[in-house]
Amino acid sequence: METCTSSVSIFTDWLTQHLEELVDDLLSVIGRDSIAASPLYGDPALQAVLRSETTLLVARIFKELESGLPSTVTSPEARHIARLAALHGTPLDDVVNAHWEAYAVVQDAYFRAAKEAAIPPDSALQLLRSACRRLLEHTSGLIDTVTDEYMEALRNNETDENALRLHAVQAVLNESGAQVGQAPYDLDAEHVAVVASGAAARAVSAYARERGPYAVATFVDEDVVWAWFSSVGPRQVRDAVLARTRSGEMGIGAAAKGVDGFRQSHRQAQAAYRVCGQTDQTGTCFADVIPESIALADLDSTRGLVQRQLGRLALDGTREAVLRETMVVYLESGQNARAAAAKLGLTERTVANRLQAVRTLLPPSAEPSSLELALALRLMPLVRRNGGARTRRADPVPAG
Structure with a gap:
């Protein structure tokens, strides 16, 4: 029993040390196969949320394994991801498939851990049997949880003002619509798009309310905002937000006119936001970081x-x-x-x-x-x- 306990500790230590690498592999697989077209994978702010929640969820599974006492993994992170998927129109089948792909990636990591941590063969076999069985149980349980949360979120989104506004915005971004439904916002104007998270997201939302009909903002997660402003330049938007807070991250696109400009400025805001995450800046205009945005691609x-x-x-x-x-x-x-x-x-x-x-x-x-x-x-x-x-x-x- 002592040897078994020691082997479990060595095994879980190896997994914890390689957690970041494992999450990279996991997100690469599901991004390539299951949710490649989803904003959860394409938008840098949402991708950061997905990475953070996935890391916490996988760490929970490792911690349960280390405890030696089989128990159900309760994951607010999985529920959060399910709500995000529902909000952004990621099909439930894709979400379920992503969990099974994640299961395969983590299971491969278990076998690698047993080998590279040099666990004795007899102990490794026993450990892998137990770990893989518990991983399968966790995955099945998480899929049940995610399915329930996803369906409830879909029902709530039918009457939620923010969700309806986001869906109208997404219709424009996806070239399937030319009106931002609930917001009194003119798509023929010249637009400056913003992607922001944290305190900067709340400041952007507040600034958009002040601008009235000359702005539209929607929360795409609890702490992430997409926004568009007309009749104001990129640096004016940046300065107005930074006057409210120096926390969070914010990317700002260049001014561009019409429906095409609405989409183009948003893509630029996403690119500028990605640079923020790599340079520890609070607010960045796309025009100031074009080389960096190209380099990151x-x-x-x-x-x-x-x-x-x-x-x-x-x-x-x-x-x-x-x-x-x-x-x-x-x-x-x-x-x-x-x-x-x-x-x-x-x-x-x-x-x-x-x-x-x-x-x-x-x-x-x-x-x-x-x-x-x-x-x-x-x-x-x-x-x-x-x-x-x-x-x-x-x-x-x-x-x-």
């Missing part, structure tokens, strides 16, 4: 660009970070070392020494004054955030 190519242009300057060390910052300020200062030194609070000689150190780290083909190098430096934080930088020992920063 193809991270492999972005990593290649950064590595080709920066070479060893892309290493994840304190020295390289200081040198990159110096190079960014130098380029922003029109390649004027004196101006860069003033901005950095350094002597001109120190800046010159750092620039010389930068040149020794760059690939021979890189041009220190090129637009490509400036772009690589700008995109470097995104690459680091997504696991693209290499680590190294600390080296001294050149001094004056």
Whole structure:
């Protein structure tokens, strides 16, 4: 019994350590097969909600397994996902299929855990039998729970004002309608779209109410808002929201006219929101982050660009970070070392020494004054955030 308890602990420790990787795999599978067309997968704010709730749900299953006492997993996260799916028109069959696909991904992780955690064969066999049986029971129970919650949400959505407004908005976005039903909003106007979450979402909603007939906003989750504004520019929207709060995340599209502009600005707001999530900004206008939004759409190519242009300057060390910052300020200062030194609070000689150190780290083909190098430096934080930088020992920063 002691060996069994020890094996369970080792097994669940391995699963917990690999939880984030497992959730990545799980969402990749269901996004490819079951809910690819759903806003739950396509919208960055809703995708973040789905990821958070899925992580908590899987962690609950691991915790129940670790306890050694078989019990029903009660999951508010599964209920939340069901309500979201109903609100956004994701078919119930797709939601159920997503649970079975998730079951297969987690079961594969169980077998990998038993192998990589080096659990003795006899204990591993017994453990896997128990774990897979309980996982099957949990999945069946969760599907029952989700089905009930989904059907109840559908009934509630038939009379909920926010849900009706969202469905009218979705009809326009999906090119199946040309009117935003419950809202007195002119689709022929010039639109600025917003996607926001957290405190920023509440501030956007409040600002939309103030704008009256010149705005429409709808909660697409308990803490996420989609909105459109007319007769106001992107930066005015940003400033109005940030005057209310500096918390949450918000992406703002460029102004665009008519029904096509309504859709285009929304896509841009989603892209800007995705950049917010990668750069820890509260509010971002699409026009200010076009390179970053393109880079996030193809991270492999972005990593290649950064590595080709920066070479060893892309290493994840304190020295390289200081040198990159110096190079960014130098380029922003029109390649004027004196101006860069003033901005950095350094002597001109120190800046010159750092620039010389930068040149020794760059690939021979890189041009220190090129637009490509400036772009690589700008995109470097995104690459680091997504696991693209290499680590190294600390080296001294050149001094004056």
